[in-house]
Amino acid sequence: GAVVSQHPSWVICKSGTSVKIECRSLDFQATTMFWYRQFPKQSLMLMATSNEGSKATYEQGVEKDKFLINHASLTLSTLTVTSAHPEDSSFYICSASGGRSGLARGGRETQYFGPGTRLLVL
Amino acid sequence: AQKVTQAQTEISVVEKEDVTLDCVYETRDTTYYLFWYKQPPSGELVFLIRRNSFDEQNEISGRYSWNFQKSTSSFNFTITASQVVDSAVYFCALSEKGGKLIFGQGTELSVKP
Numbered sequence: 001g002a003v004v005s006q007h008p009s010w011v012i013c014k015s016g017t018s019v020k021i022e023c024r025s026l027d028f029q030a031t032t033m034f035w036y037r038q039f040p041k042q043s044l045m046l047m048a049t050s051n052e053g054s055k056a057t058y059e060q061g062v063e064k065d066k067f068l069i070n071h072a073s074l075t076l077s078t079l080t081v082t083s084a085h086p087e088d089s090s091f092y093i094c095s096a097s098g099g100r101s102g103l104a105r106g107g108r109e110t111q112y113f114g115p116g117t118r119l120l121v122l
Numbered sequence: 123a124q125k126v127t128q129a130q131t132e133i134s135v136v137e138k139e140d141v142t143l144d145c146v147y148e149t150r151d152t153t154y155y156l157f158w159y160k161q162p163p164s165g166e167l168v169f170l171i172r173r174n175s176f177d178e179q180n181e182i183s184g185r186y187s188w189n190f191q192k193s194t195s196s197f198n199f200t201i202t203a204s205q206v207v208d209s210a211v212y213f214c215a216l217s218e219k220g221g222k223l224i225f226g227q228g229t230e231l232s233v234k235p
Binding site: 002032034042043044046049091093095097109110111112113114115116118 | 155157159164165166167168169172213217220221222223225226227228
């Protein structure tokens with residue numbers, strides 16, 4: 001239980017284009033989803049927290065107009081990188097939490113992560 | 123401020139050795155959760171364990187064991203008889219109110235045959 005998928009796994013795009021990344025909880029309803037960014041050899045950096053049906057809460061320094069987050073349902077959140085530039089190249093990972101206790105051994109507070117999306121902007 | 127420190131950046135062991143990954147945390151909350159995640163080269167973070175602040179019992183799962191000590195604010199992770207497949211980056215994390223995770227810097231474990 002507690003499987004999270006992400007699509008696409010790899011994206012290569014030209015500078016100036018927009019890229020949409022989908023995050024889905026496959027076997028549980030996620031009340032909260034999180035988006036992270038990770039640079040090589042570094043830890044995860046939280047970008048934003050989103051709750052179903054409400055606006056995302058962005059971390060300090062993250063441009064909300066640049067990284068659009070939509071959490072339209074309890075199983076789907078999307079991150080859109082608008083007008084991507086080479087400095088946006090990174091590994092983006094989503095996570096989901098809030099599954100009913102007993103569904104997964106980690107409980108409601110545990111974040112389950114997707115496989116990540118590697119974005120390369122040329 | 124809440125913080126998680128994994129002082130070991132890289133550890134290299136030979137297969138079948140035991141290895142302990144250290145994690146020290148700081149928090150003013152009385153209720154919190156601690157986690158360990160494994161990130162293999164593929165990139166996906168794999169959930170290993172969650173421990174709440176009121177449960178100091180150590181836990182063992184196969185070759186994995188965890189030692190939680192509130193007195194020293196530590197939540198260390200030991201792999202017994204390590205295997206090559208254990209090679210990965212391991213993250214310790216602390217959960218704030220609202221569910222945000224604060225990650226340590228990660229420890230890269232390399233298990234050589």
